Amino acid sequence: MILLSLINSKIIENSTYARGLIIRHQILKMSGVFGGSRSQAMSSRLPYFESLRDKLETQFPEVLKLIDTRKSEWQRKISEQAKADEQDEMQSTERFDW
Numbered sequence: 536m537i538l539l540s541l542i543n544s545k546i547i548e549n550s551t552y553a554r555g556l557i558i559r560h561q562i563l564k565m566s567g568v569f570g571g572s573r574s575q576a577m578s579s580r581l582p583y584f585e586s587l588r589d590k591l592e593t594q595f596p597e598v599l600k601l602i603d604t605r606k607s608e609w610q611r612k613i614s615e616q617a618k619a620d621e622q623d624e625m626q627s628t629e630r631f632d633w
Contacts, residue, residue, distance in 0.1 A: 572624075574617040580609070 584606040591598050 572620040577613045
């Protein structure tokens, strides 16, 4: 709701930077406690991109490319985080027999 009202405002209407900032803070900001790995928590945010795209498709078609770009960047970051999560899991379960 806040996101749409900000996008409708005159300040945001002509600013790609402001739109990117809104996407980053409304969708991509990860805080709090996660159940499971960080990459799983990040993956749970993916549907927000499609939802945002569907809502803005008719009113702001110029934003669609930005949303798609951010989504692909996010998917790349999820992949990188999944690798890091896997490494962390391997280290935490690794045992040394003395």
